[in-house]
Amino acid sequence: MGPRRFLITGGSQGIGAAVVAMARQAGHQVVFTGRHDDTIEQVAGATGAFGLRADSAIDDENEKTVEICQTQMGGIDVLVNNAASWYDAAIGELDVDAMRRLFDSNVFGMVDLTNRVVPLLKMQAGGDIVNIASTSGAKGRKLGTAYAASKWAVRGISQCWQAELRPHSIRVISICPSEVQTRWGGRVGRNNPNKLYATDIAQTIMAALNMPQRAMWPELSVFATNPWKED
């Protein structure tokens, strides 16, 4: 893949930050978002990517994000919809407003941003959209009503976009990581060395993007080989 223009949501930490770093190392231009200036500045300083504070749950901020991609890079070739949040609750005790807020970022924010980017990709007759779903979007679990539902939605939406966008030579790739060692949900310290790292997911994304444009991997699950190993 030659040099391309990446927009990565939630690039200030975890998987998103690993994708920012890997894309920069490969010589691509990158704009990324986050919601906290300190982590945005750290990633921007370390990688040379352009970071901006923008909440993907807010439509006006998505509009601003796309405008900044145009001024900074002259457009977008690769959109990585990575930003998402987490809410666990037992049915019977679930706060439906908290679930609505989660859907605002994990689902509606992703749709709003992509809705703004796709006309640009169609005009240039090509581009890639990578949606970060989860293995939680393929198998339900206790307390997972809100999060798992949002990730099932991401997988379903990805299939709809594949059906719509393949005739425009736009690839839509859905990535389903199993548990990855990040600060996800504020739970620092899931440091079992045999579980997945953010860089494993970033490598998966870059491998999918590096496939010849005529070939598309619609969905990829990524599991740790032996997360039970104690060492």
Ligand SMILES: NC(=O)c1ccc[n+]([C@@H]2O[C@H](COP(=O)([O-])OP(=O)(O)OC[C@H]3O[C@@H](n4cnc5c(N)ncnc54)[C@H](OP(=O)(O)O)[C@@H]3O)[C@@H](O)[C@H]2O)c1
């Ligand atoms: N870690 C796992 O085990 C795992 C497994 C499967 C799937 N995933 C998925 O992988 C993606 C990344 O997760 P992660 O583990 O890397 O999480 P993380 O370490 O918590 O990082 C999340 C990133 O997204 C940003 N973010 C969150 N909500 C945002 C919003 N509304 N607008 C803009 N930025 C926002 C955060 O920035 P701020 O901190 O500034 O808000 C941060 O940069 C998510 O889609 C998640 O569902 C994770």
